[in-house]
Amino acid sequence: MQKFLLIRTTEALIALWAITLIVFGLMHLSGNPVGALLPDDASQEQIDFLIQKLGLDKPLYVQYFTFIANALQGDFGMSMKWPREEAMQVVLNRLPATLLLGGTAMGLSIVIAVPLGVVSAVRKGTLVDSIAQAVALVGQSMPSFWLGIILIWIFAVWLNWLPTSGGGSVRHLVLPAIAIAWFQISALTRLTRSAMLEVLDAEYIKLARAKGVSENKIVWKHALRNAAIVPLTYFGVLAGSVLTGSVVIETVFSWPGLGWVAIEAIKARDFPVVQSVVIVFAIIFILSNLVVDLLYAYVDPRIR
Numbered sequence: 001m002q003k004f005l006l007i008r009t010t011e012a013l014i015a016l017w018a019i020t021l022i023v024f025g026l027m028h029l030s031g032n033p034v035g036a037l038l039p040d041d042a043s044q045e046q047i048d049f050l051i052q053k054l055g056l057d058k059p060l061y062v063q064y065f066t067f068i069a070n071a072l073q074g075d076f077g078m079s080m081k082w083p084r085e086e087a088m089q090v091v092l093n094r095l096p097a098t099l100l101l102g103g104t105a106m107g108l109s110i111v112i113a114v115p116l117g118v119v120s121a122v123r124k125g126t127l128v129d130s131i132a133q134a135v136a137l138v139g140q141s142m143p144s145f146w147l148g149i150i151l152i153w154i155f156a157v158w159l160n161w162l163p164t165s166g167g168g169s170v171r172h173l174v175l176p177a178i179a180i181a182w183f184q185i186s187a188l189t190r191l192t193r194s195a196m197l198e199v200l201d202a203e204y205i206k207l208a209r210a211k212g213v214s215e216n217k218i219v220w221k222h223a224l225r226n227a228a229i230v231p232l233t234y235f236g237v238l239a240g241s242v243l244t245g246s247v248v249i250e251t252v253f254s255w256p257g258l259g260w261v262a263i264e265a266i267k268a269r270d271f272p273v274v275q276s277v278v279i280v281f282a283i284i285f286i287l288s289n290l291v292v293d294l295l296y297a298y299v300d301p302r303i304r
Contacts, residue, residue: 019282077272085270098257102242105180117192139186148252150177166252176253195227239288
Protein backbone atom coordinates (compact mmCIF):
# COMPACT_ATOMS: atom_id res chain seq x y z
CA MET A 1 0.00 0.00 0.00
CA GLN A 2 2.78 2.45 0.91
CA LYS A 3 4.62 1.65 -2.32
CA PHE A 4 1.39 2.27 -4.27
CA LEU A 5 0.92 5.68 -2.63
CA LEU A 6 4.58 6.62 -3.16
CA ILE A 7 4.41 5.79 -6.87
CA ARG A 8 1.20 7.78 -7.33
CA THR A 9 2.56 10.79 -5.44
CA THR A 10 5.79 10.76 -7.49
CA GLU A 11 3.80 10.60 -10.71
CA ALA A 12 1.68 13.54 -9.56
CA LEU A 13 4.77 15.67 -8.87
CA ILE A 14 6.27 14.80 -12.26
CA ALA A 15 3.00 15.71 -13.98
CA LEU A 16 2.91 19.05 -12.16
CA TRP A 17 6.50 19.83 -13.21
CA ALA A 18 5.68 18.98 -16.84
CA ILE A 19 2.65 21.27 -16.73
CA THR A 20 4.75 24.19 -15.47
CA LEU A 21 7.22 23.65 -18.31
CA ILE A 22 4.52 23.47 -21.00
CA VAL A 23 2.58 26.46 -19.71
CA PHE A 24 5.72 28.58 -19.44
CA GLY A 25 6.70 27.74 -23.00
CA LEU A 26 3.25 28.27 -24.52
CA MET A 27 2.71 31.59 -22.79
CA HIS A 28 5.98 32.97 -24.13
CA LEU A 29 5.12 31.76 -27.62
CA SER A 30 1.94 33.87 -27.52
CA GLY A 31 3.89 37.11 -27.88
CA ASN A 32 5.49 39.90 -25.93
CA PRO A 33 3.19 41.47 -23.27
CA VAL A 34 4.98 44.81 -23.45
CA GLY A 35 2.92 45.92 -26.43
CA ALA A 36 -0.30 45.34 -24.46
CA LEU A 37 0.97 47.19 -21.38
CA LEU A 38 2.35 50.33 -23.01
CA PRO A 39 0.57 52.85 -25.22
CA ASP A 40 1.19 52.89 -28.96
CA ASP A 41 3.30 56.05 -28.73
CA ALA A 42 5.67 54.64 -26.06
CA SER A 43 9.30 55.48 -26.59
CA GLN A 44 12.03 52.89 -27.04
CA GLU A 45 13.44 53.85 -23.64
CA GLN A 46 10.10 53.02 -21.99
CA ILE A 47 9.91 49.71 -23.83
CA ASP A 48 13.45 48.75 -22.84
CA PHE A 49 12.83 49.74 -19.23
CA LEU A 50 9.68 47.61 -18.96
CA ILE A 51 11.36 44.64 -20.63
CA GLN A 52 14.21 44.86 -18.13
CA LYS A 53 11.82 45.34 -15.19
CA LEU A 54 9.81 42.23 -16.15
CA GLY A 55 12.96 40.18 -16.73
CA LEU A 56 12.05 39.50 -20.36
CA ASP A 57 15.58 40.40 -21.51
CA LYS A 58 17.02 37.29 -19.85
CA PRO A 59 17.32 33.88 -21.57
CA LEU A 60 14.22 31.69 -21.40
CA TYR A 61 15.85 29.03 -19.24
CA VAL A 62 16.85 31.71 -16.69
CA GLN A 63 13.28 33.05 -16.70
CA TYR A 64 11.96 29.51 -16.20
CA PHE A 65 14.23 28.66 -13.26
CA THR A 66 13.42 32.02 -11.70
CA PHE A 67 9.73 31.26 -12.15
CA ILE A 68 10.08 27.81 -10.52
CA ALA A 69 12.16 29.15 -7.60
CA ASN A 70 9.62 31.86 -6.91
CA ALA A 71 6.66 29.51 -7.39
CA LEU A 72 7.98 27.16 -4.73
CA GLN A 73 7.75 30.11 -2.35
CA GLY A 74 4.22 30.96 -3.50
CA ASP A 75 5.44 33.98 -5.48
CA PHE A 76 4.17 34.05 -9.08
CA GLY A 77 5.02 37.69 -9.64
CA MET A 78 2.92 40.83 -9.92
CA SER A 79 -0.06 41.00 -12.22
CA MET A 80 0.38 43.06 -15.36
CA LYS A 81 -3.34 43.77 -15.83
CA TRP A 82 -4.19 44.39 -12.19
CA PRO A 83 -1.37 46.68 -10.97
CA ARG A 84 -0.14 46.47 -7.38
CA GLU A 85 -1.72 43.01 -6.98
CA GLU A 86 0.15 39.73 -6.80
CA ALA A 87 -0.81 37.25 -9.51
CA MET A 88 -1.58 34.42 -7.10
CA GLN A 89 -3.63 36.74 -4.91
CA VAL A 90 -5.78 37.68 -7.93
CA VAL A 91 -6.36 33.97 -8.52
CA LEU A 92 -7.04 33.11 -4.87
CA ASN A 93 -9.56 35.94 -4.59
CA ARG A 94 -11.63 34.37 -7.39
CA LEU A 95 -10.98 30.72 -6.52
CA PRO A 96 -13.82 30.33 -3.96
CA ALA A 97 -16.43 31.32 -6.54
CA THR A 98 -15.09 28.76 -9.04
CA LEU A 99 -14.87 26.04 -6.39
CA LEU A 100 -18.44 26.78 -5.33
CA LEU A 101 -19.70 26.53 -8.91
CA GLY A 102 -17.61 23.45 -9.74
CA GLY A 103 -18.42 21.73 -6.44
CA THR A 104 -22.15 22.32 -6.90
CA ALA A 105 -22.02 20.98 -10.46
CA MET A 106 -20.04 17.92 -9.35
CA GLY A 107 -22.43 17.28 -6.47
CA LEU A 108 -25.40 17.47 -8.84
CA SER A 109 -23.67 15.06 -11.22
CA ILE A 110 -23.00 12.42 -8.56
CA VAL A 111 -26.36 12.72 -6.77
CA ILE A 112 -28.35 12.43 -10.00
CA ALA A 113 -26.19 10.23 -12.23
CA VAL A 114 -25.27 7.37 -9.89
CA PRO A 115 -28.85 6.51 -8.76
CA LEU A 116 -30.11 7.02 -12.31
CA GLY A 117 -27.45 4.68 -13.72
CA VAL A 118 -28.18 2.04 -11.07
CA VAL A 119 -31.95 2.13 -11.61
CA SER A 120 -31.45 2.08 -15.38
CA ALA A 121 -29.31 -1.07 -15.10
CA VAL A 122 -31.65 -2.82 -12.67
CA ARG A 123 -34.67 -2.07 -14.87
CA LYS A 124 -32.98 -2.73 -18.18
CA GLY A 125 -35.32 -2.53 -21.17
CA THR A 126 -38.08 -0.69 -19.28
CA LEU A 127 -39.38 2.85 -19.77
CA VAL A 128 -37.08 4.11 -16.99
CA ASP A 129 -34.06 2.69 -18.83
CA SER A 130 -35.15 4.28 -22.10
CA ILE A 131 -35.62 7.69 -20.45
CA ALA A 132 -32.22 7.48 -18.75
CA GLN A 133 -30.46 6.61 -22.01
CA ALA A 134 -32.29 9.40 -23.84
CA VAL A 135 -31.23 11.91 -21.18
CA ALA A 136 -27.64 10.68 -21.44
CA LEU A 137 -27.64 10.87 -25.24
CA VAL A 138 -29.09 14.38 -25.36
CA GLY A 139 -26.81 15.61 -22.59
CA GLN A 140 -23.64 14.40 -24.31
CA SER A 141 -24.74 15.94 -27.62
CA MET A 142 -25.18 19.52 -26.37
CA PRO A 143 -22.26 21.91 -25.85
CA SER A 144 -22.34 23.41 -22.36
CA PHE A 145 -22.19 27.01 -23.58
CA TRP A 146 -25.17 26.44 -25.92
CA LEU A 147 -27.13 24.85 -23.09
CA GLY A 148 -26.25 27.83 -20.89
CA ILE A 149 -27.66 30.26 -23.45
CA ILE A 150 -30.85 28.18 -23.77
CA LEU A 151 -31.25 28.09 -19.98
CA ILE A 152 -30.85 31.88 -19.83
CA TRP A 153 -33.47 32.33 -22.55
CA ILE A 154 -36.02 30.01 -20.91
CA PHE A 155 -35.62 30.57 -17.17
CA ALA A 156 -34.25 34.13 -17.06
CA VAL A 157 -35.70 35.93 -20.07
CA TRP A 158 -38.94 34.07 -20.80
CA LEU A 159 -40.07 32.86 -17.36
CA ASN A 160 -38.12 35.47 -15.36
CA TRP A 161 -37.49 32.98 -12.55
CA LEU A 162 -33.72 33.35 -12.26
CA PRO A 163 -31.13 36.09 -12.96
CA THR A 164 -29.29 36.08 -16.27
CA SER A 165 -25.80 36.65 -14.91
CA GLY A 166 -23.66 37.65 -11.97
CA GLY A 167 -23.11 36.04 -8.58
CA GLY A 168 -23.75 36.47 -4.89
CA SER A 169 -26.78 34.28 -4.22
CA VAL A 170 -28.10 30.76 -4.67
CA ARG A 171 -30.38 31.95 -7.48
CA HIS A 172 -27.33 33.09 -9.47
CA LEU A 173 -25.74 29.64 -8.96
CA VAL A 174 -28.57 27.47 -10.33
CA LEU A 175 -28.27 27.98 -14.09
CA PRO A 176 -24.46 27.84 -14.49
CA ALA A 177 -24.27 24.76 -12.23
CA ILE A 178 -26.89 22.95 -14.33
CA ALA A 179 -25.13 23.97 -17.56
CA ILE A 180 -21.84 22.45 -16.34
CA ALA A 181 -23.38 19.38 -14.70
CA TRP A 182 -25.63 18.26 -17.57
CA PHE A 183 -22.87 16.70 -19.66
CA GLN A 184 -21.29 15.09 -16.60
CA ILE A 185 -24.63 13.61 -15.54
CA SER A 186 -25.00 12.06 -18.98
CA ALA A 187 -21.52 10.54 -19.06
CA LEU A 188 -21.61 9.30 -15.47
CA THR A 189 -25.05 7.75 -15.96
CA ARG A 190 -23.87 5.73 -18.95
CA LEU A 191 -20.72 4.56 -17.16
CA THR A 192 -22.63 3.55 -14.01
CA ARG A 193 -25.24 1.71 -16.04
CA SER A 194 -22.63 -0.24 -18.04
CA ALA A 195 -20.66 -1.17 -14.91
CA MET A 196 -23.80 -2.26 -13.06
CA LEU A 197 -25.00 -4.42 -15.95
CA GLU A 198 -21.69 -6.28 -15.96
CA VAL A 199 -21.71 -6.80 -12.18
CA LEU A 200 -25.35 -7.87 -11.99
CA ASP A 201 -24.55 -10.83 -14.24
CA ALA A 202 -21.75 -12.03 -11.95
CA GLU A 203 -21.97 -15.40 -10.19
CA TYR A 204 -21.75 -13.98 -6.67
CA ILE A 205 -24.84 -11.83 -7.34
CA LYS A 206 -26.78 -14.94 -8.42
CA LEU A 207 -25.52 -16.72 -5.30
CA ALA A 208 -26.66 -13.84 -3.07
CA ARG A 209 -30.12 -14.02 -4.62
CA ALA A 210 -30.20 -17.79 -4.11
CA LYS A 211 -29.38 -17.26 -0.42
CA GLY A 212 -32.37 -14.95 -0.09
CA VAL A 213 -30.52 -11.65 0.35
CA SER A 214 -32.84 -8.70 -0.22
CA GLU A 215 -32.69 -7.13 -3.67
CA ASN A 216 -31.98 -3.65 -2.28
CA LYS A 217 -28.98 -4.95 -0.33
CA ILE A 218 -27.70 -6.83 -3.38
CA VAL A 219 -27.98 -3.80 -5.66
CA TRP A 220 -26.88 -0.94 -3.38
CA LYS A 221 -24.28 -2.71 -1.25
CA HIS A 222 -22.74 -5.63 -3.13
CA ALA A 223 -23.25 -4.71 -6.79
CA LEU A 224 -22.72 -0.96 -6.57
CA ARG A 225 -19.53 -1.25 -4.53
CA ASN A 226 -17.98 -3.62 -7.06
CA ALA A 227 -19.21 -1.53 -9.97
CA ALA A 228 -17.86 1.69 -8.42
CA ILE A 229 -14.38 1.25 -9.95
CA VAL A 230 -15.55 2.44 -13.37
CA PRO A 231 -17.32 5.62 -12.14
CA LEU A 232 -14.38 6.31 -9.85
CA THR A 233 -12.06 6.21 -12.85
CA TYR A 234 -14.12 8.98 -14.39
CA PHE A 235 -14.22 11.02 -11.17
CA GLY A 236 -10.74 12.49 -11.73
CA VAL A 237 -11.66 13.46 -15.28
CA LEU A 238 -14.96 14.81 -13.97
CA ALA A 239 -13.23 17.15 -11.52
CA GLY A 240 -10.88 18.46 -14.21
CA SER A 241 -13.57 18.91 -16.85
CA VAL A 242 -15.85 20.70 -14.39
CA LEU A 243 -13.10 23.22 -13.59
CA THR A 244 -11.97 23.77 -17.17
CA GLY A 245 -15.57 23.87 -18.37
CA SER A 246 -16.26 26.58 -15.83
CA VAL A 247 -14.06 28.95 -17.85
CA VAL A 248 -16.61 28.97 -20.69
CA ILE A 249 -19.68 28.89 -18.46
CA GLU A 250 -18.39 31.68 -16.23
CA THR A 251 -17.98 33.81 -19.34
CA VAL A 252 -21.53 33.04 -20.51
CA PHE A 253 -23.08 33.80 -17.11
CA SER A 254 -20.58 36.50 -16.04
CA TRP A 255 -19.84 34.42 -12.96
CA PRO A 256 -17.10 36.12 -10.87
CA GLY A 257 -14.66 33.22 -10.84
CA LEU A 258 -11.35 32.12 -12.29
CA GLY A 259 -12.82 31.71 -15.77
CA TRP A 260 -13.34 35.44 -16.14
CA VAL A 261 -9.89 36.15 -14.71
CA ALA A 262 -8.29 33.68 -17.14
CA ILE A 263 -9.96 35.22 -20.18
CA GLU A 264 -9.04 38.77 -19.17
CA ALA A 265 -5.45 37.77 -18.38
CA ILE A 266 -5.05 36.02 -21.74
CA LYS A 267 -6.33 39.10 -23.56
CA ALA A 268 -3.79 41.28 -21.72
CA ARG A 269 -0.99 38.67 -22.05
CA ASP A 270 -0.69 38.74 -18.29
CA PHE A 271 1.81 35.86 -17.98
CA PRO A 272 1.91 35.66 -14.17
CA VAL A 273 -1.89 35.46 -13.77
CA VAL A 274 -2.37 32.95 -16.59
CA GLN A 275 0.39 30.77 -15.18
CA SER A 276 -1.15 31.02 -11.70
CA VAL A 277 -4.59 30.02 -13.01
CA VAL A 278 -3.23 27.02 -14.89
CA ILE A 279 -1.07 25.91 -11.96
CA VAL A 280 -4.03 26.10 -9.57
CA PHE A 281 -6.23 24.14 -11.98
CA ALA A 282 -3.44 21.59 -12.45
CA ILE A 283 -2.98 21.13 -8.70
CA ILE A 284 -6.71 20.58 -8.21
CA PHE A 285 -6.85 18.15 -11.14
CA ILE A 286 -3.81 16.18 -9.92
CA LEU A 287 -5.10 16.07 -6.34
CA SER A 288 -8.46 14.82 -7.62
CA ASN A 289 -6.78 11.96 -9.44
CA LEU A 290 -4.68 11.20 -6.36
CA VAL A 291 -7.87 10.99 -4.29
CA VAL A 292 -9.28 8.61 -6.90
CA ASP A 293 -6.24 6.36 -6.47
CA LEU A 294 -6.79 6.34 -2.70
CA LEU A 295 -10.44 5.49 -3.20
CA TYR A 296 -9.37 2.61 -5.45
CA ALA A 297 -7.46 1.13 -2.53
CA TYR A 298 -10.50 1.55 -0.29
CA VAL A 299 -13.01 0.03 -2.71
CA ASP A 300 -10.84 -2.71 -4.22
CA PRO A 301 -9.03 -4.90 -1.64
CA ARG A 302 -6.79 -6.32 -4.40
CA ILE A 303 -4.94 -2.98 -4.53
CA ARG A 304 -4.45 -3.01 -0.76
